[in-house]
Amino acid sequence: MAASQDRLRLARYYERTVDVMLLTLIIFAVAGATIFVMSVTIGDWEFWADWKDRRYWPLAPVAALLVFPAGISAAFWQRFRLPISCTAVVLLYTVFRWVSSYINFHLFGGYPMSFVWPSVFIPLAIVIDCSLVITRSVFLTGLGGAFLWGLLVYPANWPLLAAFHEPLTYNGEMLTTADLMGFQYIRTGLPEYVRVVERSVLRTFGDAVTPLTAVFAGFVCTLVFYVSWIAGSLLNNQAWVKKV
Amino acid sequence: MSTTADTLVLEKESSVDARATRPVKINWGAFFKVIIGISLGYLAFRVYMQKYAFSVGLDSFEPEFAIYWMRLFYAQIVVAALTLIGVVVYLWQTRERSPTTVTAEVELSRYFKWITWLAAYTLVVFITGALGAESDAAWHQVVIRDTDFTPTHIELFYFCIPALIITGVGSFLYAKTRLPMHNDKVFVALGVAIGGPILIMPNVGYNEWGHTFFYAEEVFNASIHWGFSGLGLALLGLGGVIVHIVHRTTQLIDVVSARA
Numbered sequence: 001m002a003a004s005q006d007r008l009r010l011a012r013y014y015e016r017t018v019d020v021m022l023l024t025l026i027i028f029a030v031a032g033a034t035i036f037v038m039s040v041t042i043g044d045w046e047f048w049a050d051w052k053d054r055r056y057w058p059l060a061p062v063a064a065l066l067v068f069p070a071g072i073s074a075a076f077w078q079r080f081r082l083p084i085s086c087t088a089v090v091l092l093y094t095v096f097r098w099v100s101s102y103i104n105f106h107l108f109g110g111y112p113m114s115f116v117w118p119s120v121f122i123p124l125a126i127v128i129d130c131s132l133v134i135t136r137s138v139f140l141t142g143l144g145g146a147f148l149w150g151l152l153v154y155p156a157n158w159p160l161l162a163a164f165h166e167p168l169t170y171n172g173e174m175l176t177t178a179d180l181m182g183f184q185y186i187r188t189g190l191p192e193y194v195r196v197v198e199r200s201v202l203r204t205f206g207d208a209v210t211p212l213t214a215v216f217a218g219f220v221c222t223l224v225f226y227v228s229w230i231a232g233s234l235l236n237n238q239a240w241v242k243k244v
Numbered sequence: 245m246s247t248t249a250d251t252l253v254l255e256k257e258s259s260v261d262a263r264a265t266r267p268v269k270i271n272w273g274a275f276f277k278v279i280i281g282i283s284l285g286y287l288a289f290r291v292y293m294q295k296y297a298f299s300v301g302l303d304s305f306e307p308e309f310a311i312y313w314m315r316l317f318y319a320q321i322v323v324a325a326l327t328l329i330g331v332v333v334y335l336w337q338t339r340e341r342s343p344t345t346v347t348a349e350v351e352l353s354r355y356f357k358w359i360t361w362l363a364a365y366t367l368v369v370f371i372t373g374a375l376g377a378e379s380d381a382a383w384h385q386v387v388i389r390d391t392d393f394t395p396t397h398i399e400l401f402y403f404c405i406p407a408l409i410i411t412g413v414g415s416f417l418y419a420k421t422r423l424p425m426h427n428d429k430v431f432v433a434l435g436v437a438i439g440g441p442i443l444i445m446p447n448v449g450y451n452e453w454g455h456t457f458f459y460a461e462e463v464f465n466a467s468i469h470w471g472f473s474g475l476g477l478a479l480l481g482l483g484g485v486i487v488h489i490v491h492r493t494t495q496l497i498d499v500v501s502a503r504a
Contacts, residue, residue: 096374
């Protein structure tokens with residue numbers, strides 16, 4: 001009896017050791033990979049307050065960020081039945097994005113934190129994980145949770161963003177507070193002519209820009225969720241080849 | 245019996261008292277030393293960069309740049325090349341020559357060592373992706389003129405990415421040369437998770453070439469950077485690697501604990 005308990009204790013010790021070591025590995029990998037891919041895919045919408053517009057910021061970053069949470073969810077849901085990975089990935093991303101913004105853009109580059117703060121995505125990730133728990137269906141989670149992930153990014157960030165969208169008059173021109181900050185804090189690699197904000201045509205719906213973008217973002221995110229989930233599932237398959 | 249050094253340690257331990265000593269070697273000291281060592285190495289570089297990037301690093305044609313930055317660059321290249329050669333030669337020379345006779349205890353010990361290798365690799369991924377890349381993003385927005393070499397490129401392309409290659413190749417080779425399951429075949433998810441980020445180095449060539457000839461600005465979400473994105477997405481393969489480790493170690497733990 002005592003011997004079998006010793007064996008059980010030994011097995012638990014090894015299992016916990018594997019868990020702790022892998023957790024360290026997962027934290028490094030997820031934070032590093034997510035921040036890197038976001039930076040080089042849609043970086044400027046996350047870096048700068050004056051890029052957080054009504055047309056592209058609620059669409060591009062929110063769709064790009066979903067790739068890792070959805071891909072990793074495939075492993076954690078299919079293999080371990082853990083519906084926490086979206087929230088965990090986005091939490092790690094958010095914490096270390098703040099660290100990176102502070103170290104790199106504030107301490108090293110000299111920009112104020114109020115100009116380089118990252119967006120808020122954590123509530124959206126909770127919605128996806130809750131959808132997975134409630135429905136226990138990947139299809140319905142994509143349809144509902146991922147759609148809400150895209151749809152709700154603007155309201156989730158509004159408390160932070162509102163002050164930066166206040167209109168003001170400067171040298172006879174009307175612009176937002178964020179625009180003015182962008183002009184004051186000069187970015188030599190990012191001239192105004194390459195800033196991708198509010199680009200539209202004359203027939204654009206004037207007041208409905210944000211809701212239209214939100215619905216479109218929801219649609220795109222549903223597709224991104226499915227594609228990323230499939231990619232994650234394929235990579236989680238224990239496939240081997242004889243030669244590379 | 246298997247013939248590498250860790251087997252001998254194991255036999256020595258088990259010959260003393262199999263019950264008193266655990267049959268599997270878990271080297272927490274090495275695990276923490278690797279993490280702390282890599283972190284301190286990057287911290288030292290970062291402090292140096294904070295002090296000398298803007299004071300003597302703005303123009304690679306200045307004599308001060310040659311003293312403070314180019315010497316560092318040459319030293320990094322030499323150290324990285326020698327380290328890579330050393331790691332490859334060591335892992336190959338000390339490879340398991342009899343993989344079919346490796347016991348479950350030895351294999352489980354090696355999985356713990358392999359996780360240490362992967363922890364080193366993912367820590368470098370974190371430093372490269374989260375800290376190195378964005379320091380370069382900040383740098384490009386502050387300097388007036390870009391030159392052939394910059395402090396952040398010496399940090400990112402010639403310090404972080406070589407470290408990524410060394411730890412990635414080391415992780416891959418450790419599995420190939422020590423773990424019986426990996427001995428005569430290649431695990432696809434591992435190949436993707438390590439091969440993708442390593443290809444970032446050649447993609448740097450395209451990035452710099454493009455910035456020189458057709459894209460002068462540094463908009464980070466410009467399509468010229470999307471090669472990096474695609475290669476970074478390969479890290480999704482680590483999900484498969486983690487599933488593999490959990491699956492295999494669970495099997496080994498059952499065997500080892502039953503024999504204990």
